[in-house]
Amino acid sequence: MRIAMWSGPRNLSTALMYSFGNRADMHAVDEPFYGPYLRDTGLQHPMRDEIIASRPETADQVVASLLGPIPDGRPHAYHKHMSQHMIDGMPRDWIAGVTNVFLIRHPARVLASFSAKYQETTLSDIGFVQQAELFDQLLDQGQTPVVIDSADIRENPERMLRLLCDAIGLPFDAAMLSWPAGGHAADGIWSDVWYGSVHKSTGFAGPEGPLPPLGKDMADIAAQALLYYDHLAAHRLR
Secondary structure, three states: OEEEEEEOOOOOHHHHHHHHHOOOOEEEEEOOOHHHHHHHHOOOOOOHHHHHHHOOOOHHHHHHHHHOOOHHHOOEEEEEEEHHHOOOOOOOOOHHHOEEEEEEOOHHHHHHHHOOOOOOOOHHHHOHHHHHHHHHHHHHOOOOOEEEEHHHHHHOHHHHHHHHHHHHOOOOOHHHHOOOOOOOOOOOOOHHHHOHHHHOOOOOOOOOOOOOOOOHHHHHHHHHHHHHHHHHHOOEOO
């Protein structure tokens, strides 16, 4: 099984990669399209040059790697994808052939966290539009992809991971509930910028408090993103 986990930034995505990556039967891949995305957009993300150097593959080469033999003879692979990386021109025909899951988080929480490290944040940077496009693409192709909310995972990790595994036809493994501190071998080179908190973790953090306050610019983006979040949230596992 190849699991494509479609998320946006600051969305429990790294913790969930650690969760699946802690299974003995799972190979994890961290944001494989990041290099092509930065080259094609010209965006000045932190560590841009280092990321591009560490991800030299073209988008077509990325797809070939994702669909090729799974390393170490493992039966399953977990691909952590950022939905915003799937810009126009990125191949999408391969997506229908993998097991797709959409990880969502309330946009106010995403923006409060992401904009603290990337101040020029726009709606396209946080992945909600692209998530909805990919979800609707799969619906049009006759699939009903799985949707899971990060808040529900943090509220009850074991229950939600059991529901998720059942929904995709994967046996639950208790190893998913914790992992060693210090990061994962699959971490991208950008982990030093973005993964500080999760590197200190050994499991999922507890429930979050009230929604964070936002300035006007971020509040406006959150209002736009909420339409797409609600669209996917209507299908989430409960």
